[in-house]
Amino acid sequence: MFQDDNSVITSLAQTWRNKPAKHQPCYEDPKHLKEVTDYLRTMPPLVFAGECDQLKGQIANAQKGEAFMLFGGDCAESFEHTTADRIGNKVRTILQMAVILTYGASVPVVKIGRMAGQYSKPRSSDTETIDGVTLPSYLGDSINGFDFTPESRLHDPERLTKAYLYSVSTLNLVRAFTRGGFADLRNVHKWNQGFVSNPAYERYENMASEINRAMKFVHASGIEGPELKQTQIYSSHEALVIPFEEALMRIDSRTRTPYFTSAHFLWIGERTRGIDDAHVEMFSHVRNPIGVKLGPTTNPDDVLRLIDKLNPDGEEGRLTFITRMGAGTIREAMPKIVEAAKKDGRPVTWVSDPMHGNTIKASNGIKTRRFNDIMDEIRGFFEVHEVLGTHPGGIHVELTGDDVTEILGGSEEILEDTLAERYESLVDPRLNHQQSLEVAYQIAEMLREFHL
Numbered sequence: 001m002f003q004d005d006n007s008v009i010t011s012l013a014q015t016w017r018n019k020p021a022k023h024q025p026c027y028e029d030p031k032h033l034k035e036v037t038d039y040l041r042t043m044p045p046l047v048f049a050g051e052c053d054q055l056k057g058q059i060a061n062a063q064k065g066e067a068f069m070l071f072g073g074d075c076a077e078s079f080e081h082t083t084a085d086r087i088g089n090k091v092r093t094i095l096q097m098a099v100i101l102t103y104g105a106s107v108p109v110v111k112i113g114r115m116a117g118q119y120s121k122p123r124s125s126d127t128e129t130i131d132g133v134t135l136p137s138y139l140g141d142s143i144n145g146f147d148f149t150p151e152s153r154l155h156d157p158e159r160l161t162k163a164y165l166y167s168v169s170t171l172n173l174v175r176a177f178t179r180g181g182f183a184d185l186r187n188v189h190k191w192n193q194g195f196v197s198n199p200a201y202e203r204y205e206n207m208a209s210e211i212n213r214a215m216k217f218v219h220a221s222g223i224e225g226p227e228l229k230q231t232q233i234y235s236s237h238e239a240l241v242i243p244f245e246e247a248l249m250r251i252d253s254r255t256r257t258p259y260f261t262s263a264h265f266l267w268i269g270e271r272t273r274g275i276d277d278a279h280v281e282m283f284s285h286v287r288n289p290i291g292v293k294l295g296p297t298t299n300p301d302d303v304l305r306l307i308d309k310l311n312p313d314g315e316e317g318r319l320t321f322i323t324r325m326g327a328g329t330i331r332e333a334m335p336k337i338v339e340a341a342k343k344d345g346r347p348v349t350w351v352s353d354p355m356h357g358n359t360i361k362a363s364n365g366i367k368t369r370r371f372n373d374i375m376d377e378i379r380g381f382f383e384v385h386e387v388l389g390t391h392p393g394g395i396h397v398e399l400t401g402d403d404v405t406e407i408l409g410g411s412e413e414i415l416e417d418t419l420a421e422r423y424e425s426l427v428d429p430r431l432n433h434q435q436s437l438e439v440a441y442q443i444a445e446m447l448r449e450f451h452l
Contacts, residue, residue, distance in 0.1 A: 005251040006041065012258060012285050013246055021242055021278035023122035023271060025143045025155040026136075033243060036157040040247035045261030046116065046167055047235060049252040049287070055234050055264045056289040058110045060317030062393040063349045068105050068447070069320075069394025070098055071236060071351065072436070073114025075428035076121045079141045082166045084173060089401025090115065091177045093433050094233060095188045097440035103211050104444020110234075114398065116170035117237035117263045119143075119163045121427050122271045138426065142241060146426050160244050167235075167262070174233055183231045185215065195437050200411040204441040236291075239266040242278060249286065257287045267291030267322060270356075275305045284309050291320040293353065296329040300340030307346055314346030321348050322396050323381065326357030327373040330380040338388050349393040352381035359428065362408070362416045368429045371409030375442055382446050392450075395443065399431040400424075410435045 027033045061067035072094045074081075090113065098109040120140035128137050128148075136153040138146050142163035145152030177183065195201060196208040239245045239260065248262040260266050270293040272279040283290050292306055303321070311319040321341070325333050341348050354377035358369045378395060385392045405414050405422045406429035423429075431439060 008251055009246070009249050009258065012249075015285070016242070016278040016281040019276060019278040019281050020274070022274070023139075023240060023269075024242060025139065027155050027157055029157075033157040036160050037243050037247040039161065040164060040244070043164060043248075045248065045250050046164070046171060047261055047264050049250075049254065049259045049261075051234070052259055052264050052288045055110070055112075056315075056317035058108070058317070059289050059320060059349055059393075060347070061108070062110060063316060063347045063391065065107075065391035067108045067110050068101055068392075069110045069112060069349070069351055069396075070094065070101060071112045071114060071394065071396035072097065072399045074118055074400060074425075075114075075398045075430055076140050076426050077115065077118045077166075077170075078146070078426055079119075079162060079166050081424075082170055086400075086402065087115070087170055087173050088177060088182075089433065090399070091174060091182070091233065091401070092188075092191060093399060093401040093436050095183055095231070096192050097436055098231075099185065099188050099192070099211065100207070100437065100440040100444050101447070103214065104207065104441075105447040110394070111231065112234045112236045112265055113174065114236060115174065115233075116167040116235040117163070119166070120238070120240045122240060122269055140240075140427075142244065160241070160247075163244065164248075171235060174235075178231050178233050181229060184229045185218070192437065195434060198412075198434075201434075201438065201441075204438070207441060207444060234264040236263050236265040236267070238269050239263075239279070239283070240269065240272065242282065245282065252287070255287070258285055260286050260288050263288075265289050265291065265320075267293060267320075269293050270295040270324060273302075273306070275302070275309060280306070280309055289317055289320065291322050291351070293322045293324055293356075294337065296325045296333040296357065298333070298337055300336055303337045303340050304344055307341065307344060307348065311346060311348070316347050317349070319348050320351055320393070322351045322353045324353040324356040325377065325380075327354075327376040327380065329357065330377050331384065334381070334384045335388060338384060338390055342388060342390055350381075350385065350390065351394040351396050352378055352392065353396040354378045354381070355396075355398050355428070362419055364416060364419070366416075366419045366423060368416075368419055369407050371407055371414075371431075371435060371438075374407070374431075375439070378439075378443060379446060382450050386450050395439075397431060397436070397439065398428060399433075399436045401433050401436075403434075404430065404432045406430050406432070407435055410438055
């Protein structure tokens, strides 16, 4: 990166450094933080501007109903779980879901992983108390540790460097999987056969058989080409920790405009989307495709002000609104904001996050979600778009490729008394591999039902 690039970014940073920045780490030694971020500024980008532009074009297709977006991955990645097996399982799950959705919707699926950077999370409280001991809350591995000790819960700038290095490893492996034969459509479908052979999933057998016949036709026709054997999974995360994102901001040599290079797609959370806050200001200056989470209290004025700030010129594929309303609220809260954006006329993409508005605590105190609530919110999302004549652009779900027990229900019926058996999430509960495929099949049915 040229020295004048550093000067440009430093000048830009003054626009958000003077604004309120919520849910930021509290580092005891500012000098140490500066040493870490100065080092990160010298490191290669994790992604490139051209890749971000390519994704933006695909999102523009989703805005028009010509593609469907699938975000999937951990609530919060951990350094310990960044292993080849776990990454491979997540990639496999996303690829299988994409095949099911592609067949159901007859449109391309844009695959975006909550991977290679989802190492921080805002929390509802700055502290937590266990057995009379109060310590800082766990905010994700890029900020502090999960172990409940003073040393672990210290906000440590060195963890930002670790987050960068673990993201490099994850991206390398994802690229190897998606380019090296792992993503061959014929193999991806074969992985799905064990799922549909289970009697619990009998309702999905017809569609699985249709996909199987389509794959056999492709094979018998001798159709070959890289599009059958390779694919692209883009990276994304919530851009929460401002010093990290700022340190990985780069000036594109082609256009001389700034890009986040920590991921292809980044989003602002519901808790940090204040129009006069630092995150919104920072996002307004970069050229990546970006998203904003919108909760049930969002009003039409919020939406219009965000469009004015983040996509004033109405660039296609630039701005995605990710709704997280809750199953009991979405049909009432969502129409007014979709109508406002539709009337405004500048293009936005609508994506459903059916996870965060449906978090509950089981009777044993474990944080969980109900599978039926997740599906009901997705159905409500589709219903609103059908009534208003707009396009449901995709879904944003927290999932793992592993056989965990964190979400209640599904065809194999995870119950409250079995939640603790394989509950591995460090923050929020995730769909397991089987539940993720079931979500994909049900959405495929909705895509057919609503003719979208």
